[in-house]
Amino acid sequence: xxxxxxxxxxxxxxxxxxxxxTNYVVMNNTANALLSIGASPVMAHAVEEVAEMAGFAxxxxxxxxxxxxxxxxAMLIAGxxxxxxNIPIILDPVGAGATKLRTETTMKIIDxxxxxxxxxxxxxxxxxxxxxxxxxxxDSTQSSDSAVDSAKQxxxxxxxxxxxxxxxxxxxxxxxxxxxxxxxxxxAKVTGMGCTATAICGAFAGINSNPxxxxxxxxxxxxxxxxxxxxxxxxxxxxxxxxLDALYNxxxxxIAEFRR
Amino acid sequence: xxxxxxxxxxxxxxxxxxxxxTNYVVMNNTANALLSIGASPVMAHAVEEVAEMAGFAxxxxxxxxxxxxxxxxAMLIAGxxxxxxNIPIILDPVGAGATKLRTETTMKIIDxxxxxxxxxxxxxxxxxxxxxxxxxxxDSTQSSDSAVDSAKQxxxxxxxxxxxxxxxxxxxxxxxxxxxxxxxxxxAKVTGMGCTATAICGAFAGINSNPxxxxxxxxxxxxxxxxxxxxxxxxxxxxxxxxLDALYNxxxxxIAEFRR
Amino acid sequence: xxxxxxxxxxxxxxxxxxxxxTNYVVMNNTANALLSIGASPVMAHAVEEVAEMAGFAxxxxxxxxxxxxxxxxAMLIAGxxxxxxNIPIILDPVGAGATKLRTETTMKIIDxxxxxxxxxxxxxxxxxxxxxxxxxxxDSTQSSDSAVDSAKQxxxxxxxxxxxxxxxxxxxxxxxxxxxxxxxxxxAKVTGMGCTATAICGAFAGINSNPxxxxxxxxxxxxxxxxxxxxxxxxxxxxxxxxLDALYNxxxxxIAEFRR
Numbered sequence: 001x002x003x004x005x006x007x008x009x010x011x012x013x014x015x016x017x018x019x020x021x022t023n024y025v026v027m028n029n030t031a032n033a034l035l036s037i038g039a040s041p042v043m044a045h046a047v048e049e050v051a052e053m054a055g056f057a058x059x060x061x062x063x064x065x066x067x068x069x070x071x072x073x074a075m076l077i078a079g080x081x082x083x084x085x086n087i088p089i090i091l092d093p094v095g096a097g098a099t100k101l102r103t104e105t106t107m108k109i110i111d112x113x114x115x116x117x118x119x120x121x122x123x124x125x126x127x128x129x130x131x132x133x134x135x136x137x138x139d140s141t142q143s144s145d146s147a148v149d150s151a152k153q154x155x156x157x158x159x160x161x162x163x164x165x166x167x168x169x170x171x172x173x174x175x176x177x178x179x180x181x182x183x184x185x186x187x188a189k190v191t192g193m194g195c196t197a198t199a200i201c202g203a204f205a206g207i208n209s210n211p212x213x214x215x216x217x218x219x220x221x222x223x224x225x226x227x228x229x230x231x232x233x234x235x236x237x238x239x240x241x242x243x244l245d246a247l248y249n250x251x252x253x254x255i256a257e258f259r260r
Numbered sequence: 261x262x263x264x265x266x267x268x269x270x271x272x273x274x275x276x277x278x279x280x281x282t283n284y285v286v287m288n289n290t291a292n293a294l295l296s297i298g299a300s301p302v303m304a305h306a307v308e309e310v311a312e313m314a315g316f317a318x319x320x321x322x323x324x325x326x327x328x329x330x331x332x333x334a335m336l337i338a339g340x341x342x343x344x345x346n347i348p349i350i351l352d353p354v355g356a357g358a359t360k361l362r363t364e365t366t367m368k369i370i371d372x373x374x375x376x377x378x379x380x381x382x383x384x385x386x387x388x389x390x391x392x393x394x395x396x397x398x399d400s401t402q403s404s405d406s407a408v409d410s411a412k413q414x415x416x417x418x419x420x421x422x423x424x425x426x427x428x429x430x431x432x433x434x435x436x437x438x439x440x441x442x443x444x445x446x447x448a449k450v451t452g453m454g455c456t457a458t459a460i461c462g463a464f465a466g467i468n469s470n471p472x473x474x475x476x477x478x479x480x481x482x483x484x485x486x487x488x489x490x491x492x493x494x495x496x497x498x499x500x501x502x503x504l505d506a507l508y509n510x511x512x513x514x515i516a517e518f519r520r
Numbered sequence: 521x522x523x524x525x526x527x528x529x530x531x532x533x534x535x536x537x538x539x540x541x542t543n544y545v546v547m548n549n550t551a552n553a554l555l556s557i558g559a560s561p562v563m564a565h566a567v568e569e570v571a572e573m574a575g576f577a578x579x580x581x582x583x584x585x586x587x588x589x590x591x592x593x594a595m596l597i598a599g600x601x602x603x604x605x606n607i608p609i610i611l612d613p614v615g616a617g618a619t620k621l622r623t624e625t626t627m628k629i630i631d632x633x634x635x636x637x638x639x640x641x642x643x644x645x646x647x648x649x650x651x652x653x654x655x656x657x658x659d660s661t662q663s664s665d666s667a668v669d670s671a672k673q674x675x676x677x678x679x680x681x682x683x684x685x686x687x688x689x690x691x692x693x694x695x696x697x698x699x700x701x702x703x704x705x706x707x708a709k710v711t712g713m714g715c716t717a718t719a720i721c722g723a724f725a726g727i728n729s730n731p732x733x734x735x736x737x738x739x740x741x742x743x744x745x746x747x748x749x750x751x752x753x754x755x756x757x758x759x760x761x762x763x764l765d766a767l768y769n770x771x772x773x774x775i776a777e778f779r780r
Contacts, residue, residue, distance in 0.1 A: 024544050027545045031712075032710065032757070032760075035708075035711055036755065036756050041711070043543070043544070043586055044619070046589070048621045049619040053619055241758050242757060242758070244755060245754045245758055247755075248706075248709060248755040
């Protein structure tokens with residue numbers, strides 16, 4: 001956690017431009033979370049402009065939550081530009097495993113765009129890695145532990161950082177596995193909290209070139225701000241606002257208090 | 261109201277999957293409301309995946325608030341699958357009567373997909389039922405009372421539960437008319453509160469196979485939580501957050517206090 | 521400021537219908553802001569219905585924040601109908617200058633639909649006016665002052681009211697330049713606050729036929745409500761809710777206190 005605050009300061013000072021091609025449900029949340037932490041979000045999905053926009057972004061977040069044909073096309077165009085220019089790509093395979101379209105689109109993006117970071121819940125990560133032949137199925141009730149082994153194998157073979165979020169979060173690359181145990185159960189009752197975690201990975205990846213450190217710092221920030229917000233919240237409604245306030249206000253001493 | 265809390269507990273225990281094909285404006289609100297009450301929302305609108313998604317849902321919510329051609333196609337595909345499998349469909353004819361596209365799409369969905377529940381404000385319900393020949397026109401300033409008679413006739417002929425929301429809500433099927441008088445006027449100043457009511461009907465329909473009871477329980481929940489939220493709110497902004505908190509926190513004794 | 525409250529009362533009494541063809545990120549925010557101030561928002565973007573919807577609106581807001589081909593087509597259809605019927609058009613050229621698609625679409629809408637009001641930040645306004653040959657480039661770090669001269673020239677040549685928002689807001693037509701210095705820096709950390717300003721211009725333009733006065737009143741309202749909200753807010757999350765509450769609650773005496 002020692003370098004977490006250094007990275008938060010870097011985001012606030014450099015305002016990395018995070019290009020999001022994301023889903024309709026969470027666009028507002030994730031834009032607000034990125035602004036609150038200090039990044040500069042842009043949402044653009046037209047096939048006519050995504051190459052241009054991705055080309056000058058600090059990172060590209062691709063989230064498949066509300067897919068359709070044209071959007072998939074735009075994701076692949078932007079992803080290839082980002083990949084060519086070494087702009088980090090963070091992929092959120094929302095609902096992978098639920099429909100064929102989602103699973104196949106996820107695999108296509110991984111193969112053609114080579115994301116640096118993939119973040120999902122255990123079911124989604126298992127769906128992604130099982131098509132690789134390492135797990136048997138997908139079960140949305142699975143805990144994050146259940147996906148660690150296949151995520152590790154996938155991280156090695158595809159050279160990608162895997163983030164499994166849940167009650168405990170795992171951040172995994174070929175050499176290392178980090179864990180984050182902060183957070184509050186009520187966060188799962190706010191739509192798009194996972195998508196927000198992915199976007200926040202994009203903010204850190206925009207200023208830290210090590211995908212493992214960037215996503216570890218993102219998950220720490222999510223967990224710490226979630227706990228700070230939960231103290232003030234009376235339910236999922238007020239939680240999401242206090243969470244944005246916490247992202248905006250987080251200080252070095254707040255982080256120190258979570259050193260446990 | 262006696263079985264209301266039983267149904268809320270059933271939603272919390274079973275987390276019915278509510279598949280929403282809804283409008284861009286309210287997706288976030290309705291997902292959050294469904295999560296707060298305990299259901300599991302999914303938004304998916306691609307023609308390539310809606311049949312698959314609707315096929316394993318507990319209920320399907322179709323909301324025409326921001327229509328376009330591809331989305332209408334997806335609504336009809338999902339609606340037919342749901343209808344074939346006896347998955348309850350809840351239709352929100354947002355703005356029916358305002359444009360030809362909305363009125364015609366509404367009638368097409370009703371004819372081809374056979375929804376269990378239709379929920380709208382008085383103007384929308386009159387627009388839907390008048391094309392059936394029973395009312396003269398549409399006036400958005402109409403009170404919910406004005407639509408009761410034509411809704412009743414429509415309920416009989418189409419075998420559907422009609423929900424008219426307004427200062428007083430009416431829940432109507434061929435045999436019975438129920439009323440709900442809870443709520444707060446400020447709720448009309450929060451965008452998508454009507455759409456949220458429709459989504460909450462979807463949550464109850466996912467665990468209660470009687471459409472009249474499911475929608476009556478949904479409207480009671482909306483009204484009671486609206487009143488609880490209004491006590492804490494200073495305006496429409498804070499109201500919507502306290503409303504989500506209230507959905508999340510509602511207990512048997514809260515309901516008992518509203519027995520009047 | 522003397523007629524500001526008169527106009528707010530007129531919005532509350534007449535509920536002007538503001539037709540928005542806007543971006544996915546802010547639809548919810550702007551609908552809520554319009555409802556809170558007392559207007560009646562409608563969002564509709566299908567090429568099949570926008571002409572009909574724009575035709576009975578009090579004003580038309582066009583915002584290019586998340587463009588795509590079909591939406592551009594709809595903007596032009598609705599814009600031409602509004603223009604023919606003297607329904608005021610308010611244009612928000614979000615991200616003009618960032619991509620060719622955005623800059624070109626902006627110029628096309630200006631040429632074909634003749635908006636009454638154009639509102640953007642300094643970079644966007646410079647992008648719009650420089651293609652007109654008066655400025656050298658676009659820099660998102662520019663202060664609002666930097667765009668005043670070219671905005672004035674553009675206002676004269678195109679007969680349009682230009683609104684440049686920033687720490688200081690400028691409202692400019694061919695004869696006059698007004699300034700608004702209210703507001704709070706935290707407003708820039710809430711996504712869509714600029715888009716909300718544009719929508720609020722739409723509410724005032726719906727009841728006040730003078731575009732300069734309408735946009736001046738809109739920017740005063742934004743600034744005053746932003747300051748009221750900032751007193752209660754602990755960050756950008758809570759700010760946006762208190763801001764909506766402030767729009768809903770603003771009274772004549774609140775305005776008087778800002779007379780400085």
